[in-house]
Amino acid sequence: MTQELTSPSPAPRAPETGRDSRWWRDAVIYQVYVRSFADSDGDGIGDLRGVRERLPYLRDLGVDAVWLTPFYASPQADGGYDVADYRAVDPLFGTLQDADILVRTAHDLGLRVIVDIVPNHTSDRHPWFQDPELARQRYVFRPGKGPSGELPPNDWESVFGGPAWTRTDRGDWYLHLFAPEQPDLNWDDPEVHAEFEAIMRFWLDLGVDGFRIDVAHGMIKAPGLPDIGHGQQAQLIGTQVLPFFDQDGVHAIHRTWRRLLDGYGEAHGTQVIGVAEAWAPTPERLALYVRPDELHQAFNFQFLNAPWQAGALRAVIDASIAATASVGAPTTWVLSNHDVVRHTTRLGGGLARARAATLLMLALPGSAYLYQGEELGLPEVTDLPDEVRQDPAFFRGRRPGAAAGAAAADIPAADGGDTSGQDGFRDGCRVPLPWSGEQPPYGFGPGGSWLPQPADWRALTVAAQTGDPASTLELYRTALSLRRRLPGLGDGPMSWVSAPDGVLAFRRPGVLCTVNTLGRDLAFPAPGTPLLASTPVIVNDGSAVLPGDSCIWWAI
Incomplete structure (x- = not known):
């Protein structure tokens, strides 16, 4: 209420x-x-x-x-x-x-x-969904396929794993791109x-x-709710327009x-x-x-x-x-x-x-x-034990790893990176703050x-x-x-500066930023005075050593 x-x-x-x-x-x-x-x-x-x-x-x-x-x-x-x-x-x-x-x-x-x-879906405890007649107006319901409607209306998969459809006691099906407890709203209403x-x-x-x-x-879903034609659909999110995501409507x-x-x-x-x-x-x-x-x-x-x-x-x-x-x-x-x-x-x-x-x-x-x-x-x-897990994707077998459901394995590993030990579920990033x-x-x-x-x-x-x-x-x-004090940071222009392979260098008004993405130190002409560094930097006689995996802000 x-x-x-x-x-x-x-x-x-x-x-x-x-x-x-x-x-x-x-x-x-x-x-x-x-x-x-x-x-x-x-x-x-x-x-x-x-x-x-x-x-x-x-x-x-x-x-x-x-x-x-x-x-x-x-x-x-x-x-x-x-x-x-x-x-x-x-x-x-x-x-x-x-x-x-x-x-x-x-x-x-x-x-x-x-x-x-949260406008894509509500809880199945929402008053609209609890009213059978209102539900069929304000959510996405469809008859099933098969001789007696026993098959889902199409092949769409939930971001959390399994079919994106659940059958009701009345024999029809409702769409839930996430958990079954999250029925999708009908935005044609x-x-x-x-x-x-x-x-x-x-x-x-x-x-x-x-x-x-x-x-x-x-x-907005594509007219006719067309099949996609293959599984592992969560891996496609963010890579192409899908009939249930990123529709122009x-x-x-x-x-x-x-x-x-x-x-x-x-x-x-x-x-x-x-x-x-x-x-x-x-x-x-x-x-x-x-x-x-x-x-x-x-x-x-x-x-x-x-x-x-x-x-x-x-x-x-x-x-x-x-x-x-x-x-x-x-x-x-x-x-x-x-x-x-x-x-x-x-x-x-x-x-x-x-x-x-x-x-x-x-x-x-x-x-x-x-x-x-x-x-x-x-x-x-x-290393969270299974008995404390709460992510619905854990219980449905999908490894979302991203807000829209991309599998953890689909997130590119960094150069030389190691994401072993990650199961891709979301409880590990939600542990309370110390x-x-x-x-x-x-x-x-x-x-x-x-x-x-x-x-x-x-x-x-x-x-x-x-x-x-x-x-x-x-x-x-x-x-x-x-960032708050320097007018050159925040909104405004940016231009790249020539740098060795593996290094990014770009200029903001009054500031130059260098990023060494390599795992080793590199010599680099000091472009100015260090303002802030992610790790200690040494500057001598106009020459600097950029530590591996570092970012430095320079006053120029």
Whole structure:
């Protein structure tokens, strides 16, 4: 049942002018996976009050905004991405009052708040799906094939493994591109459109600054729901247009939402944004999601999936910037999130390579997303026992490894990298954060934690790293501070500089960035004074040694 606030509506936000009105073009946005961030009540599950209490940490880290994963009422069949009521907070995470106070507190600290919205599917506990007649209007139902309809309507596979169809007691079938508990909505029904516009207005009225749109490429299916013709379809996501993903019809929905967001912003003297989680086969198709009349940002998963090789990274960077520039949008960079192996592990070079990749990302033009814990250098947890697993893909046999379901084996290994020991499921990147102390739960909350934390994380806690200039946390704090202070970083021009094989070098106004992707040191003419390095660098008489797997920012 939809909850009601018992406090006044949020105070109007101050009108934005100048650079603030385009804040999203170079913002650094921090993803909070709510259940794993901070637990305030001792039940072992992170909650909204825990997030609110830790907001000063995020302010001091230097980020511009916070993206919260779903905290709505849900049976939690897929970590809250199976929503039963989009206007209510699940009791696991608190109350609507807690959400209201969180947004107010974030604004007081100078942080914006982006919330998840899940429009491709709902929970099977949603009131629409519980009503048999409404369900057949507002979800994708089809008769089965075979003499008595005993076969699925087509050969589509769930991202989580197995058929994408489940048969009902009435003999027909409903589509679920994810878990069976997540039936796909029918976006041919005008009531579905109206409902999601109303949901957006509800949260905008509460004060949020934008929406991350889950499966933004998925709402429209090809007419006739044609067969694909072969299996292992999850491996095709992000490599080609599929009859259930990246159909051109999704763009009409996003144009409608952009008009809603712009209209709301104009009426309230602010700018609220839409962020697409969209898997597209090329940077050019991804750029369609951020045309001037569509969404503001789209995650660059091509960059996330690029191997740690200079040529491959440069190709992805060039293609990404060219594609978004063609529509006047910034590129949105990301290295880790709640659906992929953490990049400390995924890139295959350990913490040194992960630190270098982060400085590379933060030096590129556009916006960047950080995933909670990467600022601590957290690795993927690879030894979770089966009995604690909660990822539905684990139980259905699919190894997603990426937000849209690409198998872990399909994520390119870095040059010389080793991702052995990875099963590709998503629990390993969702282990709760270590805040302080010598043993689990490391200050996560007064009780335990919903997934066990490694016994060797004591040196990775926030408390252990704070004040240590060699720590990954302090590297992130320094990088974000420099990025905010130096006008040449963030949104703006970039040009490549000649460099040896295996090295990337590019110029931003007043700054030059060098990235040595090789596993060995290289001599290099010092282009200026080191501003920040992912690992110590030696400069003598105008010559520098670029350490292997390093990134250095130079003042020029």
